[in-house]
Ligand SMILES: Nc1ncnc2c1ncn2[C@@H]1O[C@H](COP(=O)(O)OP(=O)(O)OP(=O)(O)O)[C@@H](O)[C@H]1O
């Protein structure tokens with residue numbers, strides 16, 4: 002009697018673990034890839050400095066992936082984001098240099114340009130009902146052309162370093178100096194940044210407190226909750242990741258500015274997708290457009306706003322990329338759309354819409370970023386990086402389909 | 412092995428994550444008989460058939476399946492088809508953009524030198540269509556037809572293959588009485604030709620009419636097998652085994668307080684086909700709905716009932732429509748379902764898979780989707796309230812699911828129907844339009860739904876019910892409108908209502924106005 006009870010408890014635990022495996026498999030895959038490269042590069046890729054650079058180098062793609070995953074959930078695709086990043090990046094440089102606007106005004110105006118482009122594309126997709134593929138394919142060509150026109154096919158370097166510092170700099174406050182070995186093993190005086198650690202710890206505490214409160218509430222109301230072991234494992238896992246990340250940032254130059262920008266973007270849009278009516282509508286429209294419509298959801302408006310958001314995030318990405326290159330390049334943003342789309346699919350989004358998460362897309366983007374970075378450290382050229390990334394994309398989606406079938410979701 | 416049996420299932424157990432769908436099931440079907448399978452929603456009927464036909468592959472279950480005395484190791488439906496076993500699923504599986512005849516022959520076309528002779532197939536398809544009694548041009552694209560007609564295409568498709576054992580999962584759930592009768596005759600015909608048939612149905616009168624044997628499943632276990640040729644079985648006896656208790660009434664007592672206040676008035680409503688803008692699907696329909704009243708719309712398949720209601724509901728159907736809609740005496744023009752919902756209308760579609768549910772979302776989200784405005788503050792969803800609402804309907808309608816986080820696609824058909832109903836109930840419309848609300852629902856749950864409809868009208872709401880089951884319409888409605896060929900043929904009060912009356916009215920020649 003007791004035996005079978007225990008058995009069934011174990012069974013449900015395994016069932017839960019299996020059903021939730023997809024949500025965490027991306028973290029594991031990312032960890033495995035990092036460990037793999039750590040072995041191949043003698044740990045150079047895990048060095049705090051490199052760690053920081055991975056985020057700086059990928060931030061603009063990750064920002065695009067945030068918007069792209071919304072577009073994909075709603076069942077569309079956006080091919081124009083690469084060109085649009087170039088265009089908004091160029092416009093930012095023009096506002097700043099030729100028009101002599103201040104940085105804040107430049108940022109605001111650039112985001113507004115992105116938003117306007119989103120309005121234009123969203124209008125044709127949502128209300129005129131031209132397939133997103135076509136509208137954004139046209140956009141891809143249009144904005145590349147416009148970028149060439151406004152830049153006169155020559156790079157524009159911002160007149161001050163503020164772009165560069167924003168994109169490549171870190172929040173260099175609140176640190177202590179101490180002696181530590183550098184990468185050659187020589188003891189030198191180095192900064193140890195407290196801010197990332199404090200922020201990381203704060204987030205962990207908040208996460209645990211809110212997680213427990215929510216759980217207690219649910220239990221009180223007799224709602225369904227995951228087994229307690231599973232809950233603890235999940236919290237520990239998330240806390241470990243956050244603290245590891247904070248620690249790495251603490252050892253180098255503190256929190257990268259773009260990490261903060263990206264972090265805020267991710268938090269906002271995760272909140273929107275998980276907790277707001279608008280977010281629910283995005284999933285509903287992507288899951289079954291006709292049913293959504295009959296449920297009284299204004300699906301045109303939802304699709305429209307998703308493309309507006311995408312446009313604005315392109316504006317943000319454009320500013321960051323111009324800063325990262327310290328120059329608005331006419332040919333900026335080549336293949337960004339493909340990287341962003343791949344990030345979403347590696348991160349578990351479904352090609353048929355209705356499925357996907359912001360966090361998943363971030364993980365997908367980081368998987369590619371870590372591979373790029375690791376292969377560069379091993380001095381393997383871009384040619385092979387493409388080959389590897391292609392394989393990763395295929396494998397990831399294949400694995401996704403496989404686990405979905407296994408957990409009875411396919 | 413006893414070769415009297417074409418199919419034997421021994422000690423079958425099938426688990427899904429968190430659910431034991433089948434628990435040590437034993438089940439045998441004699442050669443040449445019609446074997447019916449009964450049980451509540453989620454009892455495991457469809458799962459059992461899916462195991463038999465290889466939808467759930469060999470190895471994913473415990474126990475044995477013997478076909479013709481040989482243990483079957485089907486890895487997919489293709490394997491079972493090779494053994495001349497055909498299954499028609501509860502949820503139709505036609506290719507929506509292909510024509511009738513293409514669907515009939517899809518997957519087993521025999522090309523000559525790699526070329527398909529389509530015109531030959533059109534001719535060949537005619538014989539199967541005649542057999543199932545579907546009088547449509549074989550060229551018609553299936554998505555343009557109602558669910559009922561698509562069902563007939565499915566059967567024609569099964570017949571066009573060589574079949575020894577035919578499994579029909581709730582074949583009559585979307586047919587009206589006359590059409591169901593035709594289908595049952597068809598099954599009896601097939602029996603004469605030596606085809607063994609397993610049929611799942613919630614319509615017990617049909618079951619008793621044609622079955623040679625009946626097996627009752629409950630909670631994944633075989634409860635009892637009856638041999639109807641040996642001893643007569645009564646409906647009450649069946650129900651008692653299905654639900655585990657006695658059920659004396661099929662319809663709840665009604666004591667409707669109908670006020671004289673007309674809440675909805677539709678005048679001269681005409682709707683045109685979405686693809687052929689000159690073809691009128693509904694012609695000059697006028698009707699009134701009073702507060703606290705249950706109206707039923709009866710009529711044969713294709714009468715225009717669904718089209719009428721969907722076009723009223725924010726023009727969700729049709730290319731254009733004309734006429735006036737008054738709610739509480741005020742004229743309204745709805746451009747979208749959203750407008751209609753804000754004016755107090757609610758619509759539950761008959762096509763739960765295509766128009767009702769979001770299959771890849773969980774039960775909770777499907778229930779709350781229409782009511783998020785109510786469940787949120789400044790656009791932020793109150794998840795706690797959302798769970799409470801979903802739990803409330805899970806309990807009150809008895810939705811059988813391991814939790815409200817279960818994906819809707821993993822629910823049994825009847826439980827999916829309950830989810831669609833819950834969504835509309837939660838939205839709280841004052842005019843509740845339900846299209847085949849009890850399609851695929853077991854007797855016990857039907858009674859619950861009838862009670863809910865009665866409660867709604869008791870609280871001053873009004874209900875319009877489209878029903879193809881005449882006893883249901885007669886048992887529930889205060890007034891019945893009979894439709895056929897796009898016109899409202901007439902109106903029958905609750906006192907005068909009878910099946911014959913409805914039938915004759917439907918077939919009446921229209922008096923030209
Ligand atoms: N793929 C699946 N994953 C998880 N659970 C499932 C899956 N398929 C079926 N179930 C569960 O198995 C049980 C039996 O389902 P089944 O579809 O066989 O019921 P049924 O007797 O056909 O009911 P109905 O009359 O409503 O069609 C249900 O509780 C259902 O939720």
Ligand SMILES: [Mg+2]
Pocket residue numbers: 456457458501580823824825
């Ligand atoms: Mg079923």
